[in-house]
Amino acid sequence: MACPMSGGIMEDHDQESDQLTEGPGMLYGEYLQLDKILTAQRLLSAEYNREVHDEHLFIITHQAYELWFKQIIYELDSVRALFNSDSNSYESLNGTSNNHTAVQKNRVPPVLNESRTLEILKRLNRIVLILKLLVDQVSILETMTPLDFMAFRDYLCPASGFQSLQFRLLENKLGVRQEHRVKYNQNYTRVFGRDPKAIDEIKRSEEEPSLSYLVQKWLARTPGLKAHDFDFWGKYERSVEKLLSEQEQFARKQTNEQLRNYHLANVCSRKAVFETIFNESHHNALVSRGERKFAYSALQGAVMITLYRDEPRFNQPHQILNALMDIDSLITKWRYNHVLMVQRMIGSSQLGTGGSSGYQYLKSTLSDRYKVFLDLFNLSTFLIPRHMIPPLSKHMKTKLSVACNGWDPDDNQNNSE
Ligand code: HEM
Numbered sequence: 001m002a003c004p005m006s007g008g009i010m011e012d013h014d015q016e017s018d019q020l021t022e023g024p025g026m027l028y029g030e031y032l033q034l035d036k037i038l039t040a041q042r043l044l045s046a047e048y049n050r051e052v053h054d055e056h057l058f059i060i061t062h063q064a065y066e067l068w069f070k071q072i073i074y075e076l077d078s079v080r081a082l083f084n085s086d087s088n089s090y091e092s093l094n095g096t097s098n099n100h101t102a103v104q105k106n107r108v109p110p111v112l113n114e115s116r117t118l119e120i121l122k123r124l125n126r127i128v129l130i131l132k133l134l135v136d137q138v139s140i141l142e143t144m145t146p147l148d149f150m151a152f153r154d155y156l157c158p159a160s161g162f163q164s165l166q167f168r169l170l171e172n173k174l175g176v177r178q179e180h181r182v183k184y185n186q187n188y189t190r191v192f193g194r195d196p197k198a199i200d201e202i203k204r205s206e207e208e209p210s211l212s213y214l215v216q217k218w219l220a221r222t223p224g225l226k227a228h229d230f231d232f233w234g235k236y237e238r239s240v241e242k243l244l245s246e247q248e249q250f251a252r253k254q255t256n257e258q259l260r261n262y263h264l265a266n267v268c269s270r271k272a273v274f275e276t277i278f279n280e281s282h283h284n285a286l287v288s289r290g291e292r293k294f295a296y297s298a299l300q301g302a303v304m305i306t307l308y309r310d311e312p313r314f315n316q317p318h319q320i321l322n323a324l325m326d327i328d329s330l331i332t333k334w335r336y337n338h339v340l341m342v343q344r345m346i347g348s349s350q351l352g353t354g355g356s357s358g359y360q361y362l363k364s365t366l367s368d369r370y371k372v373f374l375d376l377f378n379l380s381t382f383l384i385p386r387h388m389i390p391p392l393s394k395h396m397k398t399k400l401s402v403a404c405n406g407w408d409p410d411d412n413q414n415n416s417e
Pocket residue numbers: 061062065066141149160161162163164167185338341342345346351352353354355356357358359361362365
């Protein structure tokens with residue numbers, strides 16, 4: 001069908017665009033270097049004269065993943081720089097060790113410039129959206145049947161997603177620690193043994209402050225935590241004691257023995273759980289067992305932000321915490337979708353082309369050990385009813401209002417109530 005505008009304005013337009021394409025500057029294909037990208041699909045099955053139609057999809061899917069990994073890393077690096085830009089010291093958090101080459105400095109790091117939190121949030125949310133896409137993308141590859149995959153799988157060996165450098169960088173930059181990886185993957189650097197540049201990049205990603213480390217440092221500076229300030233932690237502990245004692249009284253009043261025992265057991269287990277956050281050494285023992293990841297002071301900051309998230313100055317921090325959980329949970333979902341696809345394609349007892357036990361290895365990576373922000377997920381355990389949340393002092397209320405510009409943990413030494 002002819003364009004109704006042709007013969008009139010459009011004709012002039014066509015001439016103009018002809019002129020534009022002939023002018024200076026780059027054209028679409030040049031700018032995007034499509035000659036490189038669109039000629040990078042090399043079907044091994046075709047090279048062996050047994051072309052398998054679905055190998056094209058297999059390659060494109062992996063390439064699309066790698067491009068998105070690149071974008072995620074780009075955003076992640078910028079977010080880490082924003083978190084780190086006000087501070088040039090990597091002091092240890094609460095004395096807990098971190099695996100960065102720590103430059104010990106005693107000064108209190110300057111607070112995060114709040115105008116940056118919006119930018120951080122924007123970029124974290126972008127990462128979240130990309131990850132959502134990556135989770136969904138698995139189903140496109142699943143349109144390939146196991147029989148089709150079998151027809152070219154042998155040509156791939158020893159290539160495997162296990163050798164994806166960007167995936168390892170992504171994990172390390174988020175804060176997955178070597179010792180938390182499943183055993184088979186603790187020495188993953190050997191996979192890149194033939195590539196010294198890749199090894200260098202991996203080492204650097206392990207030594208640089210990870211997102212988790214920087215987030216913890218930021219949380220540890222949450223205003224109102226310090227005892228000489230609002231003393232949130234002291235007040236929160238007293239509220240929890242009151243709550244537990246009320247619950248215990250309620251339990252003891254039950255006339256039905258079965259019900260009484262149930263409620264008493266419940267209070268007892270709640271007490272034990274709270275003990276793990278009020279007793280720092282208890283908390284640290286959980287950290288050393290990998291059951292918690294955050295330093296004590298960071299966990300305190302996260303609890304405070306969660307309880308007072310309605311205060312204007314805590315809105316964005318609270319959204320940042322949610323975005324971090326989204327990232328963790330979407331990566332777990334990706335792992336899960338990938339492992340299901342692997343089982344569908346090669347079953348549960350074939351070795352992977354990368355040499356692992358395949359499905360069994362991948363299944364073991366679905367555990368909490370790979371959740372960098374595990375403690376944020378578990379915050380709900382420590383919530384208390386709204387009416388028991390310690391009321392903010394007038395000073396804290398002002399400090400957490402939009403009118404107050406900037407967090408400064410040290411500007412309020414004499415303002416406890
Ligand atoms: C037919 C589709 C696929 C199959 C059968 C498959 C199979 C496997 C297997 C068996 C492993 C374990 C390592 C080994 O090879 O021994 C693995 C790891 C991996 N694959 Fe895939 N894969 C598929 C698609 C993908 C896609 C589309 C991506 C996207 C980039 C991907 C990324 C990865 C990554 C990053 C790992 C390492 C995971 C880790 O160590 O935690 N795979 N894959």
